[in-house]
Amino acid sequence: MAAAGMMRRSDSNGKEASSATRLQLIDEEQQFSDQLTGFMQNKWGMYEAGFDYDVVAVFGSQSTGKSTLLNRLFGTRFDVMSEAQRQQTTRGIWADRATSENSVLILDVEGTDGRERGEQQDFERKSALFSLAVGEVVIVNLWENMVGLYNGANLGLLKTVMEVNLQLFGGGGGGGGGGEGQQASAKSKTLLFFVIRDHVSPAPLESLARTLRADLARIWEGLGKPAGAPPAFDAYFDVRFASLPHKLLQPEAFEAGARELRRAFRDRGAADYVFRSEYRRRVPADGFPAYAQGVWAAVAHNKDLDLPTQQELLAQFRCDEIAAAALEPFRAALAPLRQGAQDGLVADGLGGAAQAMRAAALGDFDAQARRYHGGVYAKRRAALAAALDAELHAVLVAHVRNAAAAACAAFGRDCARAIGEASARADYAFAAVVGGVRAAVEAAYARAVDGLAFAGAPWSFGAEARQLAAALDAQTGELRAREVARVVARLADDTRAAMADVVAERLGGGAADMWRHVLAAFDGEAEACDARLARALEAAGVEAGGGEPAAAARRMHAALWDGVAGLLRDESADAAVLQRLRAAVEDAFRYDAHGLPRVWTPADDIDAHFAAARDAARALLPRLARVDAGASRVLHAEGFFPAGYDVARTLVLVAAGRQRDLAKRFAREADALFMEAKRSVVATHGRVPPWVLVLLVLLGWNEAMAVLFNPVYLVLVCLVGGAAFVVHSLGLWAPLLRAANGVSGIAGDHVHRLLVEAVNRTEPPVASNPPLRRRSSRTKAKEEIEMEPIGRSGSGSGSGSAAGSGSESPSLQQ
Numbered sequence: 103m104a105a106a107g108m109m110r111r112s113d114s115n116g117k118e119a120s121s122a123t124r125l126q127l128i129d130e131e132q133q134f135s136d137q138l139t140g141f142m143q144n145k146w147g148m149y150e151a152g153f154d155y156d157v158v159a160v161f162g163s164q165s166t167g168k169s170t171l172l173n174r175l176f177g178t179r180f181d182v183m184s185e186a187q188r189q190q191t192t193r194g195i196w197a198d199r200a201t202s203e204n205s206v207l208i209l210d211v212e213g214t215d216g217r218e219r220g221e222q223q224d225f226e227r228k229s230a231l232f233s234l235a236v237g238e239v240v241i242v243n244l245w246e247n248m249v250g251l252y253n254g255a256n257l258g259l260l261k262t263v264m265e266v267n268l269q270l271f272g273g274g275g276g277g278g279g280g281g282e283g284q285q286a287s288a289k290s291k292t293l294l295f296f297v298i299r300d301h302v303s304p305a306p307l308e309s310l311a312r313t314l315r316a317d318l319a320r321i322w323e324g325l326g327k328p329a330g331a332p333p334a335f336d337a338y339f340d341v342r343f344a345s346l347p348h349k350l351l352q353p354e355a356f357e358a359g360a361r362e363l364r365r366a367f368r369d370r371g372a373a374d375y376v377f378r379s380e381y382r383r384r385v386p387a388d389g390f391p392a393y394a395q396g397v398w399a400a401v402a403h404n405k406d407l408d409l410p411t412q413q414e415l416l417a418q419f420r421c422d423e424i425a426a427a428a429l430e431p432f433r434a435a436l437a438p439l440r441q442g443a444q445d446g447l448v449a450d451g452l453g454g455a456a457q458a459m460r461a462a463a464l465g466d467f468d469a470q471a472r473r474y475h476g477g478v479y480a481k482r483r484a485a486l487a488a489a490l491d492a493e494l495h496a497v498l499v500a501h502v503r504n505a506a507a508a509a510c511a512a513f514g515r516d517c518a519r520a521i522g523e524a525s526a527r528a529d530y531a532f533a534a535v536v537g538g539v540r541a542a543v544e545a546a547y548a549r550a551v552d553g554l555a556f557a558g559a560p561w562s563f564g565a566e567a568r569q570l571a572a573a574l575d576a577q578t579g580e581l582r583a584r585e586v587a588r589v590v591a592r593l594a595d596d597t598r599a600a601m602a603d604v605v606a607e608r609l610g611g612g613a614a615d616m617w618r619h620v621l622a623a624f625d626g627e628a629e630a631c632d633a634r635l636a637r638a639l640e641a642a643g644v645e646a647g648g649g650e651p652a653a654a655a656r657r658m659h660a661a662l663w664d665g666v667a668g669l670l671r672d673e674s675a676d677a678a679v680l681q682r683l684r685a686a687v688e689d690a691f692r693y694d695a696h697g698l699p700r701v702w703t704p705a706d707d708i709d710a711h712f713a714a715a716r717d718a719a720r721a722l723l724p725r726l727a728r729v730d731a732g733a734s735r736v737l738h739a740e741g742f743f744p745a746g747y748d749v750a751r752t753l754v755l756v757a758a759g760r761q762r763d764l765a766k767r768f769a770r771e772a773d774a775l776f777m778e779a780k781r782s783v784v785a786t787h788g789r790v791p792p793w794v795l796v797l798l799v800l801l802g803w804n805e806a807m808a809v810l811f812n813p814v815y816l817v818l819v820c821l822v823g824g825a826a827f828v829v830h831s832l833g834l835w836a837p838l839l840r841a842a843n844g845v846s847g848i849a850g851d852h853v854h855r856l857l858v859e860a861v862n863r864t865e866p867p868v869a870s871n872p873p874l875r876r877r878s879s880r881t882k883a884k885e886e887i888e889m890e891p892i893g894r895s896g897s898g899s900g901s902g903s904a905a906g907s908g909s910e911s912p913s914l915q916q
């Protein structure tokens with residue numbers, strides 16, 4: 103288990119006071135600390151450094167002053183062995199940040215010779231692999247007296263460093279990937295910075311450096327190189343040398359040398375500045391914990407440490423983390439937009455917001471993830487973009503559909519309003535009104551979807567725009583059809599109104615050519631309506647010459663004729679037809695050729711006149727019963743009506759059955775007319791002869807004088823005369839006579855019954871001769887009048903004259 107080496111007390115291990123900023127990255131049990139991320143974020147402040155940080159490790163034999171040197175150079179607080187106790191202090195690998203402004207991570211590696219031989223070689227190799235994989239500068243710390251002595255430990259350490267370096271960076275640079283980090287790591291060089299301690303001999307540093315270079319060359323020559331690996335030592339390493347005086351014997355010189363050396367590690371502007379970009383491993387600081395852990399995991403388990411693979415794994419891990427982090431604020435910002443879209447709202451400026459959200463998420467991702475393995479970064483970025491687009495597109499599509507639905511609703515609503523307002527105006531044009539509304543709603547839709555199909559987005563919403571256009575086209579078609587239907591209905595109403603007078607006049611006249619006039623008027627109206635419809639269709643935006651105008655014209659023709667046919671049916675109702683027949687027979691029978699009323703005389707042949715008038719009226723019935731369509735230019739024209747329109751059905755106004763019924767009813771009414779004529783002859787010419795009047799005067803002279811000279815009689819006569827005058831003036835003679843007849847009949851019957859009873863009382867009844875019930879002649883006549891149908895004399899067609907002149911007219915006999 104990893105352990106943080108924080109707050110160690112000097113009394114427990116003989117070290118100096120510990121610092122809270124150092125971390126035992128790899129402990130004695132070779133466990134990797136799980137606190138590296140926390141240290142980088144919170145204690146060292148390096149997590150956001152990107153590539154702008156450096157890693158330096160120190161190698162060397164145990165207790166050769168490595169920790170002391172690091173603390174001098176970088177201000178770290180690594181444990182330093184107490185000079186009194188002289189025991190190993192650094193176990194595993196410790197890490198701390200330099201106190202300089204530059205972000206420098208220092209790795210204090212356990213000294214060689216610190217363990218048993220087998221264990222030592224194993225850990226030495228592992229720590230070298232790890233340090234070279236994550237660090238760019240390796241400080242090799244050694245005593246001056248060890249230089250040139252072919253000390254086994256130092257030779258072994260250098261050999262190990264070169265071997266693992268070849269393992270890591272040999273072989274042509276490892277796997278590809280093309281990313282920023284991958285390219286850099288494949289070409290990374292390592293700086294071997296030899297610090298010769300206790301340089302007290304007169305041998306100059308250059309001499310010591312030459313010796314060490316010769317050792318390095320000899321070791322390099324003896325190493326087996328991977329196939330394809332650059333053979334030159336310089337392809338992998340830069341080498342620098344420095345020496346420090348003896349710390350105890352020359353403390354001031356030591357401190358001065360340490361300060362000078364410190365400057366080389368801190369001063370970025372110095373010509374000999376140690377940390378150069380070509381040494382960097384190009385692992386982003388925020389990925390360093392995962393990278394270092396992955397490297398150590400591979401090293402600790404003796405797996406092949408393939409840095410490109412490690413960097414790729416790191417990139418995958420970190421890119422996923424970064425993508426997840428980038429998605430969070432994106433989803434938070436998208437949530438209200440999604441809710442609005444689900445609620446059917448249309449948001450303003452959604453395109454800009456969507457683009458900004460998408461760009462922000464990708465920007466957040468790019469800012470961190472682009473430092474990682476290029477191939478992985480590109481894949482993860484594409485995956486992130488796809489995830490963003492999927493979520494964004496769902497919201498945007500819903501939004502676009504809301505906008506389209508709103509546009510359709512607004513189109514229907516605004517068209518109805520605009521048409522209602524404009525249709526009463528003289529310059530009303532359907533196409534212009536609807537076109538204006540459509541332009542407005544399409545502009546509103548365009549504003550709503552503006553910017554939604556921004557650059558880089560894999561959608562265009564062209565299909566939605568086409569669907570909206572199709573929906574608006576369909577709505578326009580429906581509105582246009584309603585407009586045409588409205589125009590057709592108006593034309594039909596106008597035509598019906600215009601034809602009403604013509605129909606009434608012509609059918610009332612009943613002339614033989616009445617249908618020619620009626621249908622000529624209809625033809626004219628139809629032609630006028632054709633012209634009006636053509637203008638209306640043009641205003642409605644219906645393309646001339648297509649099938650639609652012709653179809654509309656056919657529908658209009660049907661509507662026109664339906665209206666007129668309805669008019670004709672109204673005029674062909676039973677009462678109307680009877681009225682026309684009655685008027686016809688009256689006109690012919692009652693009026694002479696000059697239009698003067700006839701006064702019938704006994705010399706007139708009433709029967710013949712009546713028969714002629716009745717036959718003429720009867721001839722009118724079949725004429726009224728059916729429209730003579732042959733008189734029209736258009737009714738039978740090809741294509742005048744829609745297919746399937748049954749014009750023949752509309753031509754029949756009075757069916758055959760109705761005709762027969764009407765003929766009967768007309769005959770009865772005509773007979774009444776005939777009877778009236780007959781009575782008028784009797785009334786007019788049935789006068790008392792003059793000699794009868796003279797005889798009456800002579801015979802009644804004495805009675806007249808008696809009345810005149812008797813006041814009682816005179817008053818009685820005056821009263822009776824006055825009453826008679828009143829009855830005559832009021833036309834009450836007929837009912838009075840009927841009442842008198844009734845009374846007299848009843849009285850007669852009563853007297854007759856009394857007489858029979860009296861006779862029956864005086865004479866025994868004769869069984870063979872039952873008493874006869876004799877009807878009075880008056881009652882019998884009355885019953886005959888009531889029972890004889892008045893029209894019987896006239897109902898016999900073809901025998902009108904015989905009926906008129908014979909005994910079939912009881913009223914005449916009376």
Ligand SMILES: Nc1nc2c(ncn2[C@@H]2O[C@H](COP(=O)(O)OP(=O)(O)OP(=O)(O)O)[C@@H](O)[C@H]2O)c(=O)[nH]1
Pocket residue numbers: 163164165166167168169170171181182183184185186189190191192193212213299300346347348349350
């Ligand atoms: N002679 C000499 N002694 C030194 C020098 N620097 C440090 N020392 C002493 O060497 C001893 C070990 O110092 P450390 O810095 O702990 O050495 P180290 O290599 O880190 O030790 P380990 O971590 O145990 O391997 C201490 O007692 C130091 O005082 C030096 O330059 N010369």
